[in-house]
Amino acid sequence: MPAEVYYDDDADLSLIQGRKVAVLGYGSQGHAHALSLRDSGVDVRVGLPEGSKSRAKAEEQGLRVLTPAEASAEADVIMILAPDTAQRTLYAESVAPHLTAGKALFFGHGLNIRYGFITPPADVDVAMVAPKGPGHLVRRQFVDGKGVPCLVAVEQDATGNAFALALAYAAGIGGTRAGVIKTTFKEETETDLFGEQAVLCGGASALVQTGFEVLTEAGYAPEVAYFECLHELKLIVDLMYEGGIARMRYSVSDTAEYGDYSRGPRVVDARVKEEMKRILAEIQSGEFAREWIAEDDAGRPNFAKYREQGANHPIEETGKKLRSMMSWVDRPITETA
Ligand SMILES: NC(=O)C1=CN([C@@H]2O[C@H](COP(=O)(O)OP(=O)(O)OC[C@H]3O[C@@H](n4cnc5c(N)ncnc54)[C@H](OP(=O)(O)O)[C@@H]3O)[C@@H](O)[C@H]2O)C=CC1
Ligand SMILES: CC[C@](O)(C(C)=O)C(=O)O
Ligand SMILES: [Mg+2]
Ligand SMILES: [Mg+2]
Numbered sequence: 001m002p003a004e005v006y007y008d009d010d011a012d013l014s015l016i017q018g019r020k021v022a023v024l025g026y027g028s029q030g031h032a033h034a035l036s037l038r039d040s041g042v043d044v045r046v047g048l049p050e051g052s053k054s055r056a057k058a059e060e061q062g063l064r065v066l067t068p069a070e071a072s073a074e075a076d077v078i079m080i081l082a083p084d085t086a087q088r089t090l091y092a093e094s095v096a097p098h099l100t101a102g103k104a105l106f107f108g109h110g111l112n113i114r115y116g117f118i119t120p121p122a123d124v125d126v127a128m129v130a131p132k133g134p135g136h137l138v139r140r141q142f143v144d145g146k147g148v149p150c151l152v153a154v155e156q157d158a159t160g161n162a163f164a165l166a167l168a169y170a171a172g173i174g175g176t177r178a179g180v181i182k183t184t185f186k187e188e189t190e191t192d193l194f195g196e197q198a199v200l201c202g203g204a205s206a207l208v209q210t211g212f213e214v215l216t217e218a219g220y221a222p223e224v225a226y227f228e229c230l231h232e233l234k235l236i237v238d239l240m241y242e243g244g245i246a247r248m249r250y251s252v253s254d255t256a257e258y259g260d261y262s263r264g265p266r267v268v269d270a271r272v273k274e275e276m277k278r279i280l281a282e283i284q285s286g287e288f289a290r291e292w293i294a295e296d297d298a299g300r301p302n303f304a305k306y307r308e309q310g311a312n313h314p315i316e317e318t319g320k321k322l323r324s325m326m327s328w329v330d331r332p333i334t335e336t337a
Contacts, residue, residue, distance in 0.1 A: 006152075006180040011171035015164055017041050019104075022075035024068050024090065026054035028135030029108045030081035033173050034063055036142040040172040047071030047094070068094035077165070079106040079129075085296035088117040099124050102158070104165055109192060110185035113155055115289040125162035126155040129170045130188050136333045138173060147177030151188045193283045198276045205310075207267075208233060212315045222318040230319060 016037070023034040024047040031054075038044045046058045047068035058065045072078050072095045082090050091112070099105060101123035108130050112118040120126050131138045133148035141148050150170045154162045163182070170180045196202065208230050215225035239248040249257050282288045295302055310316075323329050 004182045006167055006176060006182070008171060008176045011167045011176045012164060013040060013168055013171045015161075015168035016077070016172050019043070019077045019165070020045070020075040021077045021079065021169075022047050022071035023079050023081055024048075024071060024095070025081035025083075026052075026058045027081065027083075029131065029138065030054070030135070031057065031061070032131075032135040032139035032142070033079060033081060033108070034058065035061060035139060036173040037169070038063065039142070042172050045071050045074060069098065072098040076102070077104045077106060077169070079108070079169075081108050084109060084111045085293060087112045091118045104159075104162065106166065106169065110153065110189035111193075111289060113185050114189040115286050117293070120156065122156065123158050124156065125158050125165065127162045127166040128153045128155070128185060128188060129166055129173070129175065130192065131173070131175060141178075142174035147174030149178040150175030150180045151183045152180050153183050153185050153188055155185050190280070190283050193288060194280050197283075198279050204233075209313055209315055216314065222314065223322060226315060226318045226322055230315065231322070
């Protein structure tokens, strides 16, 4: 069945303009939602713990900052945009006591609901507005008059109005300018985790690093390897983004196109597909979510090791040097646009 896609004309922005919204968290997504909702005429407050380093940023941007508990008590729409690993404690301590009948609890990703770390009471709406892009670009696109597509899902419709309210919220952050797809918490959570692990973050990073290693270990210049395996990837993906894989193949040389057909499937072969299926199975069974929550509870020892290894990969040093010569590339990620 084709997905249902909603645009600006399908959303009634006044529904969210008539509510008090609390955005809990002011990181990548939180700042984008809070600032864009405010710019869309919505009554927003940000909820952050007393010691949070995000407080100063939110206040500098002219937002009212309260504690998560105060913000949840005041608001009737509560959007949780703290890290996935922090959400169950945040919910239990600061949200649940103020989640009275008829309020709406929103998420930007479904992990805590899908795997049962949070179970809201039956008399509140539970919905998700999940942008399909990094939060800093959600804000940048909004400011530029564009939008990042969003997934919207309703887990619980206590008021009968949950979907319309979520669609209005998506309009407030620019999502309906690009298109909003109706889905479920299960579908969003499982596809989002799969996409970031196997393709967008894990798959793409490993592909780039491995290609760079193969070229430099064979004696080619790291600068040439960087341009070939990382820099040019954006230009190739831009063509895919604009017109699909077919547009990219139209634009590259016939030599590249023949190499693509005849060699690409040798890189991403049947073994890789089997591994992708295993990764999906770990997501579907909840194994990944339990592993990640346990890793966080233990103080993230493996996460810290992985982060250090990634930061020390030789491609980072080469890239830093080359990007310093390209003033147009290193556009800073800011909390405003
Ligand atoms: N990053 C992205 O682009 C995307 C994220 N999402 C989802 O959005 C949600 C937020 O992720 P993301 O924006 O990456 O998070 P970030 O790590 O960028 O930001 C987290 C924010 O939450 C604050 N915070 C930490 N603990 C608490 C707490 N107990 N109570 C209130 N605020 C707290 C942090 O403050 P401090 O400064 O003190 O650390 C920070 O402001 C997640 O569910 C994620 O899966 C969905 C789509 C894309
Ligand atoms: C691709 C990573 C992502 O799912 C996103 C930006 O959409 C995330 O969790 O950050
Ligand atoms: Mg995502
Ligand atoms: Mg994600």
